[in-house]
Amino acid sequence: MLDQTVKPLVRVRDLKMHFPIHAGLLRRRVGEVKAVDGVSFDVMEGETLGLVGESGCGKSTCGRALLRLYDITSGDITIDGHNIATMSQNKLRPLRPTMQMVFQDPQASLNPRMTVEAIIREPLDEHTSLSAEEKRDKVAALMDAVGLNRKFAKRYPHAFSGGQRQRIGIARALALNPKFIVCDEPIAALDVSIQAQVVNLLEDLQEQFGLTYLFISHDLSMVRHIATRVAVMYLGKIAELAPREALYRDPLHPYTKALLSAVPEPDPDLARSTERVILKGDVPSPSNPPKGCNFCTRCPAVMDICKQIDPEYRQVQPGRFVACHLFNETTTTAG
Amino acid sequence: MTDLPQPAVAVVPVPAKVRNQWWDVWAQFRSHKGAVFGLGFLIFITLFVTIGPWLWTVEPGKLDIRNKDVRPIYQVLFDSNANVSWNHPMGTDNLGRDIMANIMQGGRISLAVGWTAMVLAVFIGTLVGVLAGYFRKADGLLMRFTDLVLALPLLPLLLVMMLLFRDPLRASFGPENGIFILIVVGIGITSWMQTARIVRGDVMALKEREFVLAARSIGTPSRRIITRHLLPNVLSPIMVSATLGLATAIITESALSFLGLGFPSDFPTWGKILFDSVDRMTAFPERVIWPGLAISLTVLAVNYIGDGLRDALDPKIRGL
Numbered sequence: 001m002l003d004q005t006v007k008p009l010v011r012v013r014d015l016k017m018h019f020p021i022h023a024g025l026l027r028r029r030v031g032e033v034k035a036v037d038g039v040s041f042d043v044m045e046g047e048t049l050g051l052v053g054e055s056g057c058g059k060s061t062c063g064r065a066l067l068r069l070y071d072i073t074s075g076d077i078t079i080d081g082h083n084i085a086t087m088s089q090n091k092l093r094p095l096r097p098t099m100q101m102v103f104q105d106p107q108a109s110l111n112p113r114m115t116v117e118a119i120i121r122e123p124l125d126e127h128t129s130l131s132a133e134e135k136r137d138k139v140a141a142l143m144d145a146v147g148l149n150r151k152f153a154k155r156y157p158h159a160f161s162g163g164q165r166q167r168i169g170i171a172r173a174l175a176l177n178p179k180f181i182v183c184d185e186p187i188a189a190l191d192v193s194i195q196a197q198v199v200n201l202l203e204d205l206q207e208q209f210g211l212t213y214l215f216i217s218h219d220l221s222m223v224r225h226i227a228t229r230v231a232v233m234y235l236g237k238i239a240e241l242a243p244r245e246a247l248y249r250d251p252l253h254p255y256t257k258a259l260l261s262a263v264p265e266p267d268p269d270l271a272r273s274t275e276r277v278i279l280k281g282d283v284p285s286p287s288n289p290p291k292g293c294n295f296c297t298r299c300p301a302v303m304d305i306c307k308q309i310d311p312e313y314r315q316v317q318p319g320r321f322v323a324c325h326l327f328n329e330t331t332t333t334a335g
Numbered sequence: 336m337t338d339l340p341q342p343a344v345a346v347v348p349v350p351a352k353v354r355n356q357w358w359d360v361w362a363q364f365r366s367h368k369g370a371v372f373g374l375g376f377l378i379f380i381t382l383f384v385t386i387g388p389w390l391w392t393v394e395p396g397k398l399d400i401r402n403k404d405v406r407p408i409y410q411v412l413f414d415s416n417a418n419v420s421w422n423h424p425m426g427t428d429n430l431g432r433d434i435m436a437n438i439m440q441g442g443r444i445s446l447a448v449g450w451t452a453m454v455l456a457v458f459i460g461t462l463v464g465v466l467a468g469y470f471r472k473a474d475g476l477l478m479r480f481t482d483l484v485l486a487l488p489l490l491p492l493l494l495v496m497m498l499l500f501r502d503p504l505r506a507s508f509g510p511e512n513g514i515f516i517l518i519v520v521g522i523g524i525t526s527w528m529q530t531a532r533i534v535r536g537d538v539m540a541l542k543e544r545e546f547v548l549a550a551r552s553i554g555t556p557s558r559r560i561i562t563r564h565l566l567p568n569v570l571s572p573i574m575v576s577a578t579l580g581l582a583t584a585i586i587t588e589s590a591l592s593f594l595g596l597g598f599p600s601d602f603p604t605w606g607k608i609l610f611d612s613v614d615r616m617t618a619f620p621e622r623v624i625w626p627g628l629a630i631s632l633t634v635l636a637v638n639y640i641g642d643g644l645r646d647a648l649d650p651k652i653r654g655l
Contacts, residue, residue: 067552096554109545113567113650115356122563123553154356156650172549 008042009180009212010066015039015075017058017065021287033287035061037236038075040313041321043180048206048213050227050244052220052259056283058236059216060104063182066214067099068092080179097127097176104185106165110157116143116168117153123175142171145208146201163194167201174205182214187222195219199226220263224248229319232256235294236286238313241321252322254301293325301326363647370643373636380633384442393423395440396601399431407434407621426621428612438625441603445585446633448518448604452584455523457577460530465561465569467531468538478535485528490590493521497596514598518591522584530576537569571645578641582634589630605630 017036020029035058043049053059065072068084077085080098087095100123103109110119120139124130130138140150146167157165166186173181183202187195199222205211217223223230224244231241232255240253251257258277265271279298284290290297296306305325313323364370388395407426410417419426425435467477497517504513541547542565550560589606591597598604605626612622646652 064548069548069552093554093556096552099552101549101552103545103549105545109549111546111550111564111568113570114563122550122555126553126555126559158651169549172553176553 006044006046009045009080010043010214011076011078012042012066013040013076015062015065015077016073017061017070018073031287034236034289035286036065037286037289038313039233039236039238041231041238041241043212043214044228045179045212046206046210047228048215048226050223050230051214051216051233052218052223052230053233054218054259054283056286057233058286059218059233060184062233063101063184063214063216067101067182069101097123098178099180099182100173100176100178101182101184102166102169102173102186105189106162106169107157107189109169110165112157115154115156116148116160119157119168120171120175123172127176138175139171142174145174145205146171161194162190163197166190166194166198170198170201170205174209177209178211180212180214182216184216185218186215187219188217195222202226220260232259235283235289237294237323238321239295239323243319246317246320252316252320252327253295253324254299254326255295258300293323359653360647363653364643367639367643367646369639370647373639373643376632376636377640380442380629380636381446384439384446387439388436391435391439393433393436395432395436395603397432399427399433401431402427403429403431404619405431406619410621425625426619428619428622429615434608434622434625437603437608438605438629441605441608441626442629444515444598444602445588445605445630448515448522448588449581449585449633451519452522452526452588453577453580455519456527456580456584457530457573458527459524460527460576461534461566461569461573463527463531464534465538465565468535469542469557469561469565474535477531481528481531484525487525489525492525493587493591494594494596496521497591501596510599511602514602518588518597521591522587526580526583526587530573530580533572533576534569537572538565541565541568570648574641574645574648578638581637585630585634 015036016034016038018032018034021031021033022028023030037058039058039062041049051059051062061070064070066077068077068087068089072085075085076083079095082095084092084095114122117136117139120142121135124135124138128135139153143150143153148164148167148171152160157168160168166189170186186202187198190198202213202215203226206213213226215223215226227244229241229243230247232239232247232253234255239255240247240251242252247256248260251260254277258279261274261277265274277300279300281298284294284297290307292308293299293306293311296302299306303325309325311323311325311328313321316322316327402420402423404418405420405423405427406417408419408421408424410426411419423433423435425433425438427433428437463477463481467474467481500517501514504517507513508516542560547560547564550564555563585606588597588604589609592604592607593610597607609623609626609630612619612626616623
């Protein structure tokens, strides 16, 4: 995976997405919510990068900003060789087929007034000049690919269950043969039994079409199952990014340790014997992050330097990136 | 007993070809009784005013002073001495004009004014509402303009418009068409504001929904996001304001005619017949009842049709 010959399909450098806060009589700008504040990562071709973190840490915003659904504050985004960070929406349009998105809420992400066929056909209408007949065939083929009965093509989204709706959303994302799909918590709104089906479907499709995923989730076990590398976000920044096995076996950042210790352990003996790291307090407001390290207010291993200087996000072992003062050159040798 | 499940299986054949969705819309529409009655009445009244004058060839403006104040034909049931005539089944007015012919002629004008003004108002309202709701930059300007028009006293404004533009429009389009254009435009541009506000609110809520975001991630341009995703979803409030708008337009036209600033005096409309007859309402109630009934039943019918259409066009209610 960390083979240097595998080239990154997506390259994000110092991505920032700040939303202004307007208040007062004159609606003056009084501050900003730093939803994503300087995020850098690569997604290699054919891999699945898991993006985990707790609610409100900026995972979804990061995924949406990456596809330029928002006008980003600053940073660089390169997808398939094109720098799309500052491109106008019109120029971006021809590049849209390469990158697609699967949304979290399968109810809200389908237009209730359109039939399934019309929903899946929309990308084809926008980007191809196929005849009506060819489009119908393509829609039927896509419905087969995601495991939907093609007889349901003329039905409306409300007639489907959550899992089926998510399949419709996946079929729509696949319609233009994309290379890169951002899966924004695609399983969060589904039943556990359906979650497995959808995740397996995503894996099958990845194999079949050679897709690259950015898989956003707060479900650590599911990410462990599907991802090749995992990035952990906290308050708009990446705390740690590492290959899956390494991250789950030996988490470096204190936040990752706390997060992983919260995963329920099915073996009761093991569960009793392992010590859990329990964090105190709440996540600080992203409109007013603490000075120094974002995690310094809750970190069990906090040092003086953490409250002064924001730790640099850097590679500490081959393929492992951490933003933490514990792993500065001086402290790593000392500890 | 064992035979029972077999027919049940046979009854549900798998349709080889999916049926046209408009049949489902029609089926749902038909299940709304009020809407079906409304549609029936609207067709009836439309035929009455369009084809009626060909069958009932009495000239609506023809004065027949010898046959004035003829009562409607049913009056003979209560009063055997009543002045009735089969030549004038709905009676005549104080100048001997046939009321049925007047209702037909007046209905043509009232319905034409009502529909055109309503379409104009709904079009302007939807356009302003969608632009203000979708484009943040246009929002402030458009909505303040809407508030401005909303704050104007409408009747005086209409009266001033009539005084200012009546003669130039009459000169260029002829007396009837000139007034028609003036009244339709006048009513249209003074009654779009409610629609605009409702549509704006709904569009603002809708555009944050994920399916709009999904359309944007596909690369759908704004104009097609509006026509494909937003407009179909704001159809219900538009439909409601359209049906209410038709009623308001007919009534506003009546009010203008009453004030003497609508159509010329020899030009009947429902509102005008109604107001002309108010003076002698106690002696001749039928002269108020006929046009009043025509106005209220038309408005009611359109309201019910709007209600039925709204249900029929919503796939959730249609149960598909």
